[in-house]
Amino acid sequence: MSFVIAAPASSSGKTTITLGLLRALSHDMALRGAKSGPDYIDPRFHEAACGQPCLNLDAWAMTPARIKALAAGPLPLIIEGAMGLFDGAPPDGKGACADLARILDIPIILVIDAAKMAGSVAALVKGFMTHDPRLRIAGVILNNVGSARHEAMLRRALGEISVYGAIPRTPDLNHPSRHLGLVQAQERSDLDAYLEQAATIMQQHVDLASLRTMLAPMPAAGKTTRMMPPAQNIAVAQDAAFAFSYPHLLQDWRDAGAQISLFSPLANEPAPTADFIYLPGGYPELYAGQLAANTIFLDSLRNSAAHIYGECGGYMTQGETLTDADGTTHRMAGLLGLHTSFAQRKLHLGYRNLQATTGPMQGRWTGHEFHYATTLKAEGTPLFRATDAEGTSLLPMGLIKDKASGSFAHIIDQA
Template structure:
C-alpha cells in the first residue's frame, strides 16, 4: 500500500495525459496500481478508472479532514495521485487545498510534470525552484512532457544534470494525445468511443522513454487509515440519475451511503427511463445543457419526475438543479421546458463563470447540517424565486448570497456537496 503524486508547475502541463499513460503502462506491466485525483473534479477520475481498471476517489485537502483523506487513499497496491492546477495552487487566501497539502498529509513524494515544449536550459531553475520552495514537500524527480526531438531531450537532460532531480520519463510531442475539452473540463470518458485506443497509444509513447522501475521505487507507504466519519445517507432508497447528462456524483459519497445501508437505484434520463420509486430522487450535476432538447422531449422521465415530486423528496445539484427549473436555454438561446418543479430559469446563451469552494448551512433538503462544497458552472440565472436552500460562505469566510431554492419536497442549488463539516 504505497503512494506517489504527479503534480506540475501550472495547469496545462499535461498532468492528466501523463497520469493516464502511466496508469495504463503500469497496469499492462502487471503492477497493482490505482488512481486518485486531488481536488473537486468529476471527470478526470473516470479516465483514471478506464486506464487501470480500478476505482478512483477524490482527495480534497480543503473540504476533507486528514482522517478522511487517509481513509480514501487506503487500498491495495500503488496509488498514483494526479494533482490539480499547480503544485502549490489552492483556495484563497493562502492556497489551502493544494496538492502540496496532500503531499504533506500523506507524506508522499512528488514527481513534477513539466511541459518542456517551449523551453530548454530554463527547465533547471524551474524545477530546482519548486524543489527548494517547501522543505516539507519532496520533489523526487521530473517527467518531461511535450518534448520535440532527441536533440531537445538531450538539452533538457543536460540542463537537469547535477540538480539532484532525475528525469524519470520523457513523453514526446504527439498531437494524437491531445484530450478534447469543453466548458467544464475534458469530454467525459464515457463519450470517447476510442478511449482504449487512446490510452494504449499514450502508454506506448510513454514507454519509449520511461523508467517504470525507478518510478515505482519512489512510492512510499501510505499512512494507516484510522476511524473516520462517513456521510449519512439522506434516504434508504435513493433514485440516482446517471448518464452523460448527470454524471457528477462523487464516488466517496455514494460509497458512504451504501456502506451505511442505503440502496442506490440508478436510472438514465437520456434513455428516457421512468424515475424509480424511492425515498429520494437525486439529480446530480453534469451536462444537461448539451441534451436539453432531448430531456424536454422525454415521454417518461419528466412526467414521472413530476409525479414522484408529489410524494417524494427530489434534490438537484448544479445541472440537476437546472433541470428542476422551468426553462433551460442552450448555447444558441433556444429555451427548453424542464420539470417546472422550482421557479427557476437558467441560460447558457451568455456564459459567466462561477467557481470556488463554498461552506453551506442548509435550511432543509436532504443535506441537513453544514457542509464543504464547491461551485463550478457557466450558467446564468435569469429568474429565481422562493426561499433559499443554503446560507453560503466562500473559501475566505466571506458571506455570499443565499444559494438554491426549496419548494415543497423539491430542493436544489448550484453547489456540489463534498463532505460534512459539523
C-alpha cells in the same frame, strides 16, 4: 507508498501522462488513480485507464483524516494534481496539490512542459524542490521535448535531479475539451485506443521500472466521519447528462446501509420508487431538447412522493426552463421556480461553505461551484446560506419548494 503527478502550472500534460502511466503500469500490476480537488471528468478517464475506481481527494474540502481513510487500501495510488503544485484556494492556497502530498507524506513527480526552455529548466525545478522543505519532489518527467539534442540539454542542466522520462511532442495525444473541461470518457468511442497510445509512449520514454519501486499500498487509517444518507432508499440519476456524482458520497451512503438504485433520464427511464431522488450535475444543456421530450422521466419526478435533490445540472432540470447555448428554451420538470440559460454565459467558480436548516440536506457542508449557466429568474425559498473559501458571505444559494430542492453547488463533505 504512492506518488503525486504535479506540475508548475496547468496545461503541462499531467492528465495525459497520468493516464498513460496508469494504463502502462496496469498491464502488469493492479493500481488505482486519484484526482486532487473537485473534478468529475478526469476520474472517469483514470478508471478507464487502470480498471479500478478512482478517488477524489480534496485537501480544502476534506479533513486530513478523511483523506487518509479514502487513500488507504490494498492498491497503490497514482494521484493526479490540479493546476500548479502550490495553487490552492485563496487567501492562503489551502487545498493545493502540495497540501495533499504533505497529508499523505508521499513523493511528487513534477511534470515540466519543456517545449520552450533549455538550461532554464534547472532554475525552475530547483526552485520547486526548495520552496517547501516538507515536500519530497523525487524527480521530473520532461514533456514536449523537441529532439534528442533538446533532451540532452535538459538533462545536462538538471544534473543529479532524477529524470524519470522525456516525452516527445505528440500533438495527436491532445484531448478534446469543452467549457467545463475534457470531453467525458463515455463520449469517446476511441478511448481505449487513445489510452493504449498514451501507454505505449510511456513505455518508450519513461522509466517505468523506477516508478514501480515507488508504488505500494497506502497504510490503513483511523476512523473518520462519513456522510450519512438522507434516506434509506435512494434513486440516483446516472448517464452522460448526470455524470457528476462523487463516488465517496455514494459509498458513504451505501456503507451506512442505504439502498441505491440507478436510472438514466437520457434513456427516458422513470425514477425508481424511492424515498429520495438524487439528480447529480453533468451536461444537461447538451441534452436539453432530449430531456424536455422525455416525458416518462419528467413525469416520474413530478408524480414522485420522494424528496428530489439536484446539484448544478440536476438543479436546473428541476426548474421551469433551461435555455441552451443556441438560445432555444426547453421546458424542464417545473418543480422549482427557476429559469436558467447558457445563451448568457458567465463563469461561477470556487469552493463553498454551505449550511441548510431545512430539507433533507440539513447541516453544514463543504462544496464547490463550477458552471457557466446564468440564472434568469429564481423564485422561492433559498436552500443554503453560503460563504466562499475566504469566509466572505455570498448570496443564498439554491431553492427549496415542497419536495424539491437543489443548488449550483456540488457537496463534497460534511463541514
